[in-house]
Amino acid sequence: MLRYVLLRTVGGLVTLLLISVLVFASTEVLPGNAASSILGREGTPEKVKLLKERLGLDRPAPVRYADWLEGAVRFDFGESLVQGTGLSGSGAVTGTPISEIVAPRLAKTAVLAAVTLAVLIPLSLLIGVATGLTRGSIGDGVTQVGLLVLISLPEFVLGAILVLLFGLVWAVLPAVSLGGSATELVLPVATIVGVCIAFTSRFIRSGVSEVASSDHVAMARMKGLPESRVIRKHILPNALGPALQSFALVTAYLAGGVVVVEYLFSYPGIGQGLVAAISGRDVPAIQAYTLLIAVVYVTANLVADLITIALNPRLRASYAH
Amino acid sequence: MIPTSTDSQRRRHRARGRRRLSIGAWIGFALAVTVIAVAMLGPFFAPHDPAEFAGAPFAPPGPDHPLGLDYIGRDALSRFLWGGRTAIVLALLGTLLGVTVGVTAGTLAAYLRGPVEGAFNRTTEVLLSLPGLILILLFLGAFGTSLTVVVLAIGLVNSLPVSRIARGTALGVREQPYVEIATARGERRWYVVLREMLPNMAGPIAVDAGLRFTGSVIAVASVSFLGLGLQPPAADWGLIISENRSGMVLQPWVVLLPIFALGTLTVGVNLFMDGVRRRSPTYEKTDLVEATRV
Numbered sequence: 281m282l283r284y285v286l287l288r289t290v291g292g293l294v295t296l297l298l299i300s301v302l303v304f305a306s307t308e309v310l311p312g313n314a315a316s317s318i319l320g321r322e323g324t325p326e327k328v329k330l331l332k333e334r335l336g337l338d339r340p341a342p343v344r345y346a347d348w349l350e351g352a353v354r355f356d357f358g359e360s361l362v363q364g365t366g367l368s369g370s371g372a373v374t375g376t377p378i379s380e381i382v383a384p385r386l387a388k389t390a391v392l393a394a395v396t397l398a399v400l401i402p403l404s405l406l407i408g409v410a411t412g413l414t415r416g417s418i419g420d421g422v423t424q425v426g427l428l429v430l431i432s433l434p435e436f437v438l439g440a441i442l443v444l445l446f447g448l449v450w451a452v453l454p455a456v457s458l459g460g461s462a463t464e465l466v467l468p469v470a471t472i473v474g475v476c477i478a479f480t481s482r483f484i485r486s487g488v489s490e491v492a493s494s495d496h497v498a499m500a501r502m503k504g505l506p507e508s509r510v511i512r513k514h515i516l517p518n519a520l521g522p523a524l525q526s527f528a529l530v531t532a533y534l535a536g537g538v539v540v541v542e543y544l545f546s547y548p549g550i551g552q553g554l555v556a557a558i559s560g561r562d563v564p565a566i567q568a569y570t571l572l573i574a575v576v577y578v579t580a581n582l583v584a585d586l587i588t589i590a591l592n593p594r595l596r597a598s599y600a601h
Numbered sequence: 602m603i604p605t606s607t608d609s610q611r612r613r614h615r616a617r618g619r620r621r622l623s624i625g626a627w628i629g630f631a632l633a634v635t636v637i638a639v640a641m642l643g644p645f646f647a648p649h650d651p652a653e654f655a656g657a658p659f660a661p662p663g664p665d666h667p668l669g670l671d672y673i674g675r676d677a678l679s680r681f682l683w684g685g686r687t688a689i690v691l692a693l694l695g696t697l698l699g700v701t702v703g704v705t706a707g708t709l710a711a712y713l714r715g716p717v718e719g720a721f722n723r724t725t726e727v728l729l730s731l732p733g734l735i736l737i738l739l740f741l742g743a744f745g746t747s748l749t750v751v752v753l754a755i756g757l758v759n760s761l762p763v764s765r766i767a768r769g770t771a772l773g774v775r776e777q778p779y780v781e782i783a784t785a786r787g788e789r790r791w792y793v794v795l796r797e798m799l800p801n802m803a804g805p806i807a808v809d810a811g812l813r814f815t816g817s818v819i820a821v822a823s824v825s826f827l828g829l830g831l832q833p834p835a836a837d838w839g840l841i842i843s844e845n846r847s848g849m850v851l852q853p854w855v856v857l858l859p860i861f862a863l864g865t866l867t868v869g870v871n872l873f874m875d876g877v878r879r880r881s882p883t884y885e886k887t888d889l890v891e892a893t894r895v
Contacts, residue, residue: 295726295727295730296730298723298727298730299727299730299731302727302728302739303739306739306740306742306743306744307739307742307743425625428868428871428872428875429868431871432864432867432868432870432871432872433863433864433867433868434819434822434823434863434864434867435823436823436826436839436842436843437842437860437863437864437867440842440846440849440856440860441860441864443846443849443850444849444850444853444856444857444860447849447850448849448850448853532732533732535732535735536731536732536733536734536735537732539734539735539738539827540734540823540826540827543826543827544826544846554735554738554742555738555827555828555829557742558738558741558742558746558829559746559828559829561742563742566739566742566743570731570735570738570739570742573731573732573735574730574731574735577730577731577732577735578730581730
């Protein structure tokens with residue numbers, strides 16, 4: 281078991297390394313980008329060449345990659361090509377350090393993710409357990425259809441619908457979130473929860489219904505235990521496993537899913553940052569955001585995998601060799 | 602009589618799981634087809650030029666403009682009717698690209714095995730370690746935000762799951778007697794792949810292609826929504842929602858129809874896919890496919 285965990289973790293690190301190569305290679309494949317985007321309209325071929333030398337862009341790619349990676353591990357992604365650019369006294373080109381731009385956005389997205397999970401977890405447990413116990417009933421059927429609709433909708437469609445509902449029909453909440461006060465987190469969180477709830481509650485529902493029809497639960501009921509006790513002591517603990525799995529997967533989804541939601545609500549997180557970086561062609565920023573998102577995604581998937589193995593003794597045995 | 606993959610074998614492959622689809626699945630199918638029809642035929646019914654300025658921004662619905670005007674005074678209904686076509690066409694291109702590349706790569710990997718298969722596995726694994734939209738955004742960030750790049754990026758992202766399915770199916774088909782016999786007969790490799798293997802893989806790939814297509818439509822809409830795909834003054838449902846969202850509360854009609862169209866498309870496809878998966882004897886109750894998520 282432990283061996284598997286180690287193997288899998290190393291595998292994850294290798295994957296991240298390969299992703300970093302991918303990110304670097306694709307954004308640096310046109311090295312003229314960086315220099316010409318700094319100089320903009322004033323970029324004559326000689327000036328661009330000179331700037332490239334100054335920025336060290338004429339060094340061979342593997343050297344630049346190693347440099348970049350080494351910085352990335354320290355959370356130093358260089359300087360922005362777009363924000364705060366100018367020439368310093370000594371003639372060096374400067375821009376706002378990427379880490380300064382990214383760090384507050386990362387914090388904002390982390391808050392969004394945390395609040396989303398805080399709402400999602402109890403809600404999905406509630407729905408998952410309720411529908412799992414009443415599987416096949418009309419209530420369950422209706423809920424499933426509703427959930428299917430929710431999960432089918434693209435994030436920005438659901439978000440826009442919520443804005444219309446709560447901004448227009450009930451005129452209660454602000455349509456744009458600045459991440460300042462609690463009410464401004466409501467719509468983005470509601471959107472993401474809406475998209476994910478179907479996934480998580482279905483996971484839990486299947487785990488619950490499996491247990492609910494198992495022998496030892498039947499035994500407990502035959503012993504005359506009150507239903508609430510049966511739920512608490514026998515069913516819920518077995519719902520935790522699939523629940524944890526699904527929440528890890530949701531975290532993975534969040535890494536990429538926040539992009540559209542943050543953009544829709546103008547929420548200043550890393551998702552919105554990535555979109556701005558792309559439109560502004562801020563290459564170091566694009567690299568930073570993409571790498572960060574990849575780290576979260578790969579790690580969360582890894583955790584989900586490990587939870588799955590931990591829960592499934594059968595799988596564990598087959599990996600023991 | 603030298604056995605080749607006979608008609609009876611093909612019929613048997615397809616006949617598996619022939620139980621009837623639920624009514625929900627057919628409703629879903631009908632919804633999806635309707636939206637696509639509206640997207641493709643809409644421009645013929647548009648009352649006005651989608652780029653023509655007809656009045657004040659966010660004007661409410663009136664006699665000439667049943668849905669009012671958008672954020673710079675263009676007819677909302679006309680823009681909606683024009684707004685689906687480009688996305689559908691781009692999505693179609695992206696899906697065709699993805700399916701072609703995916704099937705080629707997956708089949709070759711399964712047929713050649715060895716180091717080719719290994720390299721294939723590694724590459725798809727790494728590429729699948731990023732969320733689809735992020736991979737597309739990375740492409741756009743690296744190569745610019747032209748429509749060509751959008752189609753190529755969507756094609757790439759589509760090719761990954763397709764290639765996995767292709768490889769899986771091909772591995773199964775590869776073991777069939779008709780493949781062995783064709784090879785023993787001395788048939789060239791490409792013949793074996795093309796005439797013996799591919800026709801028997803068509804089923805699952807075709808079903809998946811439908812999903813890929815819908816996902817691609819959403820991907821184009823999402824990317825346009827983010828301002829990185831179709832640019833103003835183009836009419837695209839994603840772009841329309843994005844550029845009018847500041848005035849959504851004032852004039853909801855502009856965004857309402859694109860929202861409704863995109864939502865109906867995705868819900869319809871998912872209903873259909875849910876119905877299709879229910880028929881399969883291996884229907885996993887926990888296996889919720891977010892069919893249209895890139």
